[in-house]
Amino acid sequence: MSTLILRTIAPTLTSLMVIYSIVVLLSGHNEPGGGFIGGLIAASAFALYGIACGVGPVRRAIYFHPISIAGFGMLLAALSGLPSLMEGVPYLTGVWWFPKLSKTVELALSTPLFFDIGVWLVVVGSLVSIALALEEKD
Amino acid sequence: MIGYAVLTPFVAALFAPILVRLIGHWAAYILALVPAFLCYRFFGYIEPIANGGRVLESLSWLPEMGINYSFLVDGLSLTFAFLIAGIGFFIVIYAGGYLKGHPSLGRFMAVLLAFMGSMLGLVLSDNLITLFVFWEMTSITSFLLIGFDHDRMASRRAALQALIITGLGGLVMLAGFALVGIIGGSYELSELLSKGDVIKSDALYGLAFWLVMAGAFTKSAQVPFHSWLANAMEAPTPVSAYLHSATMVKAGVFLLMRFYPILGETPLWETVLPIVGGVTLLVGTILAVRDTDMKLMLAYTTIASLGLLVMMLGVGGTGAIEAAVLYLIAHSFFKGGLFMVVGTVDHEAGTRDIRRLSGLRSAMPITALAASLGALSMCGLPPFVGFLAKESIYHSVSHGDWREWTIALVAVIGNVLMFAVAASIAIKPFLGRWVDPPKAVHEGPLMLVLGPLVLGLVGLASALFILELMQTNFFAPMIMAVAGREVEVDLHLWGGVNLALGLSAITVVCGVLVFMWIEKFRRGFNGVLTAIGWGPDKGFDQAICLLTWFGGVFTRFLQNGSMRRYMRLTFIFTAMALLIPIYQQNLLPGKLRFPELELWEMGVLLILTIGIIQVVLARTRLTAIVSLGIQGTAVALVFMMFGAPDLSFTQFMVETLSVVILALVLTRFKLMRQDRRSPFSIIVDSSIALSVGVGMSVFLIHITQPFLDLRLxxxxxxxxxxxxxxxxxxxxxxxxxxxxxxxxxxxxxxxxxxxxxxxxxxxxxxxxxxxxxxxxxxxxxxxxxxx
Known part of the structure; x- marks a missing residue:
């Protein structure tokens, strides 16, 4: 399957897909998208890279074992529910804060954002670990 | 806040391993500060409790369901808390000496402290659910402590047996708690204690009684659940001394005392408890006389003592409660001490077989003194607290009808045999002529002799010197808390010449006689038990064998490894779940309204249909997988057309990924290229597929057709x-x-x-x-x- 064309284009394509998946993840609260979809896109990107250039480069590129990434995502999602407890509202209730960067620019940070990043990491980690394990020819 | 005090042992447990790594077994002295601190905390409660008050503290946990982290301090729970923390203090120090240099001492200390916390939580809980949580935590920590030498098969079996029996009993008890909570309208003991009449007159009282008893009887090792306690002697001696004599096994008795005002003093209660307790007392003492391992002898007398306590609670009335309370406290002192004595002898002399030990008094004088202090109290001789307890027992059952006389007879037989066992443990290893033990013997270090000596002296002093103090601060409040009413308590060492004293005298005389001929009794009991040849311990193994055999058969039937069979079963059940309601409630839509379709919509539907047909007709697996992808993509298009971009987006990605993953699976595993099925299985599979499809379609049409609830x-x-x-x-x-x-x-x-x-x-x-x-x-x- 790893033809010359695919091998040449795969790194670029993968980078674009991962960037796009992050865009989808972050814009998901207002536009179509979110952690699940973004995670699926990024997972396909890594799977594609693995098919084109072999599993080794993918494992080196993402550095951590994909299942650890998924585990970290799980932890992040679970922890993102804690700040609401400090505010005295039920677990996982969204807590928002809007730090002002300048007079006109306001940042919207929230616990659901971190929750969604956790979802993204779980989906990416789980699917990539499956795909890479299957792609490995040992 | 007592709720936080209960947590301190758990916190200490976290640091115990580090501490032991830093300073070795000396850490025991530092860790013993935890129970010492707890005792100090509890001192503040003595006065208000002695004045008839009780302290309630509560933190919300799940208030909607009546579950709270709430605590109740009264005479019963405070005395228990003192026993746990006080004896725990000596046990922690003793463990430091006993397991000196053991590589896992840190782990041992951690679990021991965690057990202490669980036990304190258990006795101090006000909420039944909190009580249950701590109850199960004692089962788990006990499991870890019994299985401490986890590389030995016997330890593992004993640990597992204890966990299974007490854990199962605890679960049954939870059902009983739920029932009591529902009948009484609250899970707080402080409220339930005043609602005994409501609960006792309820139609479900009998069921609640048996369910709660299941917990109490398993935990307190009543016949036929007693075998776990004897096997638990596989644990290191500090564990046996603490859990299996002074504290955990008393949890069942504690539960009976707690529930006495709620469930007690009914005909059912006063029938079941004396029978179970009496049988346990007799079985326990007979097994104790038969054995030659001193630790096991003590374990069986513990079973017997627990039986005696259950029996006394079953007799009912304030006299019997007084007897049970006194005996419980006396037993904690002398049995904890005697266990430690046996452990010290085992540690220093290398054996605990009573036949191989003799004449150790010159080599281990302090241990011998501690042994005799404990044994005298266990024999029920004056002026020890054990004497008070035994007098009280005889007094409460010696002025009634044939029922009380039967109980008195059982109590006398039990006490006679226990007298003989106690006498042999105190006399045989220490007096007599010198026999060389397996190890060069010398007196145990301070860490090993401190606990038994102090506990023996307390057993002496609390009857002889500080009786008044003990009575107002501990005995009387505890008796009143169990009885749930005001009780006059007036204890004296010398109560005059009465029937109880006569029974005591009979006990002592018979006890001495049995002790002198104990070899004969041992052979006799041994012969009888060998002739029977079956016991609950064997029964436990048989039950477990049966369970694993059944589990194996059941698993092989359900999970035979054939994927096709799993899928068939799953989809047959899906089809049934869909079609049976449709048939029963006649949900078939009458007239179907076909929407006007645009050309491109029809096109998408066509792709979808072609995809499905292609899946069925495909010659190779790979073609089928890709065709399934086509069908899935068409579904994604449908989502897109009807305004669900997120769903459509996800569907696209899932289709792509699943085709990739399935194709990878195909390349990686050498599956046959083609999926060959027999004509029969084609018919079966296709009819299952059609039923699920039809069922799902009709179901969806029924949900959406008349009107769709859009409130959400x-x-x-x-x-x-x-x-x-x-x-x-x-x-x-x-x-x-x-x-x-x-x-x-x-x-x-x-x-x-x-x-x-x-x-x-x-x-x-x-x-x-x-x-x-x-x-x-x-x-x-x-x-x-x-x-």
Whole structure:
């Protein structure tokens, strides 16, 4: 399957897909998208890279074992529910804060954002670990 | 706040391993400060409790369900708390000496302290559910302590047996708690204690009684559940001394005392408890006389003592309660001490077989003194607290009808045999002529002799010197708390010449006689028990064998490894779940209204249909998988056309990924290219597929046809931007409104990923088909999560 064309284009394509998946993840609260979809896109990107250039480069590129990434995502999602407890509202209730960067620019940070990043990491980690394990020819 | 005090042993448990690593067994002295601190904390409660008050403290946990982290301090729980922390103090020090240099001493200390915390929580809990949680925690920590030498088969079996018996009993007890809570309208003991009449007159009283008894009888090792306690002697001696004599096994008796005002003094209570307790007393003492291992002898007399306590509580009335309370306290002192004595002898002399020990008094004078102090109290001789207890027992059952006389007879027989056992443990190893033990023997270090000596002296002093003090501060408040009413308590060492004293005299005379001929009794009991040849311990093994055999048969029937069979079963049940309601409630839609379709909509439907037909007709597996992808993509288009971009987006990605993953599975595992089925299985499979399809279609049509309830959709549409700052309703539902669901979903994704990884790594030929199904399952979950 790893033809010359695919091998040449795969790194670029993968980078674009991962960037796009992050865009989808972050814009998901207002536009179509979110952690699940973004995670699926990024997972396909890594799977594609693995098919084109072999599993080794993918494992080196993402550095951590994909299942650890998924585990970290799980932890992040679970922890993102804690700040609401400090505010005295039920677990996982969204807590928002809007730090002002300048007079006109306001940042919207929230616990659901971190929750969604956790979802993204779980989906990416789980699917990539499956795909890479299957792609490995040992 | 007593709720925090209960947590201190757990916190200390976290630091125990580090401390032991730093300073070795000396850490025991520092860790013993924890129970010392707890005793200090509890001192503040003595005065208000002695004046008839009680202290309630509560933190909300799940207040909607009546579950709170709440605590009740009264005479009963305070005395128990003192016993746990006080004896715990000496046990921690003793353990430091006993396991000196053991590589796992840190772990041992940690679990021991965790047990102490659980036990304190158990006795101090006001809420039944909190009590249950601590109850099970004592089972778990006890499991870890019995199985401390986990490389020995016998330890592991004993630990497992204890966990299974007490754990199962605890679960049954939980059902009883729920029932009592429902009848009484509260889970707080402080409220239930005054609602005894309501509960006792309820139609479900009998059921609640038996369920709660299941917990009490298993924990307190009543016949026929007693074998776990004897086997638990596999544990290091500090554990036996603490858990299996002074504290944990008393949890069952504690429960009976706690529930005395709630469930007690009924005909059922006063029939069941004396019978169970009496049988346990006799069985325990007979087994104790038969044995030659001193630790096991003590363990069996513990079973017997627990039986005696249950029996006394079953007799009912304030006199019997007084007897039970006194005996419980006396027993904690002398049995904890005697266990430590036996442990010291074992530690220093290298054996605890009573036949191989003799004349140790010159080598171990302090241990011998501690042994005689404990044994005198156990024999019920004056001026020890054991004497008070035994007098009280005889006094409470010696002025009534034939029922009380029967109980008195059982008590006398039990006490005679216990007298003989106590006498042999105190006399045989220490007096007589010198016999060389397996190890060069010398007196135990301070750490080993401190506990038994102090406990023996306390057993002496509390009857001789500080009786008044003990009575006003501990005995009387505890008796009143158990009885649930005001009781006059007036204890004296010398109560005048009466029937009870006569029974005591008979006990002593017979006890001495049995002690002198104990070899004969031992042979006699041994012969009888060998002739029977079956006991609950064997029965336990048989039950476990039966369970594993049944589990094996059942698993082989359900999980025979054939993927096709799993899928068939799953879809047959799905079809039934769909079609049976449709048939029963006649949900078939009368007239179908076909919507006007645009040309491109028809085109998409056509692609979808062609995809499906292609899946069925495909010659090779790969073609079928790709065709399934076509069908899935068409479904994604349908979502897109009807305004569900998120769902469509996800569907596209899932289709792509699942085709990739399934194709990878095909290349990796050497499956046959083609999927050959017999004509019969084609007929079966296709009819299952058709039934599920028809069922699902009819079901969906029925749901959507007359009208669709849009209240939820409207709610989310109205509030998602204003409350959750997001305009994408689907995402807001996922990460905010229903975030807990999503947390569950991603857990499933993670676990599916882990299991697929494990399956791939297994590399067994049998796992091929399963990987395909796991990938399918993952696909379904992911899609469901994004919905």
């Amino acid at each position: 959709s409207e709610f989310f549409a109205n509030y998602s931007a204003s409350v959750a700052h997001g305009r994408n309703i689907v995402n807001v539902i996922l990460v905010d409104f229903r975030a807990l669901d999503t947390l569950g979903e991603i857990t499933v994704v993670l676990i599916a990923g882990l299991s697929v990884l494990a399956l791939i790594r297994l590399k067994a030929p049998a796992s091929t088909e399963m990987s395909v199904s796991a990938a399918e399952a993952l696909k379904t979950k992911t899609l469901k999560g994004a919905k």
